Amino acid sequence: MRRLVKKRELISMDLTPLIDVVFLLLIFFIVASEFKKNETILNLSLPASQSSSQIVKKEEVVIEITKEKLAYNSKETDFLQLEESLKDIDKKRALIVRIDKEVKYERVVKLLDLLNKLSLSNLLLVTKEDKK
Numbered sequence: 688m689r690r691l692v693k694k695r696e697l698i699s700m701d702l703t704p705l706i707d708v709v710f711l712l713l714i715f716f717i718v719a720s721e722f723k724k725n726e727t728i729l730n731l732s733l734p735a736s737q738s739s740s741q742i743v744k745k746e747e748v749v750i751e752i753t754k755e756k757l758a759y760n761s762k763e764t765d766f767l768q769l770e771e772s773l774k775d776i777d778k779k780r781a782l783i784v785r786i787d788k789e790v791k792y793e794r795v796v797k798l799l800d801l802l803n804k805l806s807l808s809n810l811l812l813v814t815k816e817d818k819k
């Protein structure tokens with residue numbers, strides 16, 4: 688006589704739907720995230736303004752200026768190197784200029800004179816939004 692022996696089945700949870708959900712969430716957060724390069728190298732305290740903002744995307748040229756430092760496209764530079772860098776750019780290209788509110792007027796004039804000398808007049812002066 689044979690005895691019928693029942694084998695016990697191990698009960699386990701199917702993890703496939705859980706893994707699918709995790710991958711879907713991962714894909715969602717990757718797609719929904721905005722990856723932004725660091726636009727500024729200098730720590731600036733911008734003055735406030737109530738005017739509307741304008742966004743320029745293509746091939747931005749960013750100039751930042753503080754009391755002691757000057758930066759061109761997120762790289763520290765000086766006025767001589769800046770002049771060399773700006774000689775060959777398109778004259779109609781927008782220049783985004785970020786000026787710290789503590790900068791002396793003579794440094795701003797020096798920068799504006801340099802840009803005028805190179806016939807670069809398409810300037811966008813960046814300010815922070817005034818919350819009034």
